[in-house]
Ligand SMILES: Nc1ncnc2c1ncn2[C@@H]1O[C@H](COP(=O)(O)OP(=O)(O)OP(=O)(O)O)[C@@H](O)[C@H]1O
């Protein structure tokens with residue numbers, strides 16, 4: 320499969336105010352020199368704790384936040400250089416599914432109008448054609464035709480997320496960014512929505528960038544996984560390599576918290592707790608950003624930042640001990 324999305328050396332920074340002198344300009348690098356690719360029809364999961372830069376990276380890919388440097392190529396075209404009409408068209412090729420479907424759905428619009436909205440900006444479609452597409456989308460996400468007349472508050476959380484998914488699919492986007500799409504849902508409903516996303520991917524050949532703080536959620540949902548910590552990718556591998564041979568101490572700790580169904584494995588599994596807090600993102604340490612919390616840190620980790628290096632199979636890790 321060819322690469323649909325290729326992100327290279329992407330950085331996004333925010334100007335923040337800090338004490339210490341008049342108008343002292345400080346920058347927070349929410350995303351710092353991040354590279355990854357997503358193949359057409361596959362899912363790349365981005366995993367990491369709160370504040371690691373997952374959403375900011377995704378927003379930069381969709382041009383909803385300005386990148387400071389780097390390139391984002393969608394189907395071979397650098398979308399960071401696009402302007403005006405070109406940019407509008409590119410934006411339609413990338414759609415978002417958000418964590419909280421309730422706050423992202425207009426409470427005063429009926430479900431049918433919410434799902435149709437992205438189609439309204441495509442002027443070449445007639446009303447009859449749009450209604451037919453909406454019918455098909457409702458069916459594809461498992462909602463009944465008569466539910467088109469209802470308002471968002473008349474749906475359950477899981478059903479609302481189905482509306483959000485139908486809306487994201489309306490313009491037949493090339494890339495769908497799912498930002499914590501099941502975090503707000505009950506476990507049983509989570510499984511239904513994840514199954515639906517997988518089924519839609521299979522039926523329509525969709526490509527997902529799937530963001531989650533939980534490796535457990537992405538274990539059945541991803542072809543490859545990038546683990547982010549403090550704006551950086553610290554490990555990136557295909558799903559099997561990452562789950563079977565996690566190499567970065569941070570990934571190992573995240574994985575130790577994932578419940579396993581395998582009884583023998585569960586007996587051996589020891590939870591690795593990550594002590595302390597992440598460093599101040601505006602005053603990052605000189606060496607490894609994980610050093611103050613890493614159970615196996617050595618002297619070099621305090622002074623030299625580890626590079627993200629790949630092995631022969633493309634499993635990339637940023638750690639001096641690997
Ligand atoms: N508009 C902004 N202005 C200043 N700082 C920001 C802005 N947006 C995000 N940040 C900072 O950038 C860093 C990354 O935030 P981001 O929302 O991308 O993290 P995340 O991994 O998506 O976290 P979460 O799991 O909580 O959603 C954080 O330190 C955050 O405070």
Ligand code: SF4
Nearest residue numbers: 607610613620638639
């Ligand atoms: S480079 Fe050092 S501090 Fe960083 S993860 Fe590896 S061992 Fe831990």
Ligand SMILES: [Mg+2]
Nearest residue numbers: 373374375498
């Ligand atoms: Mg986020």
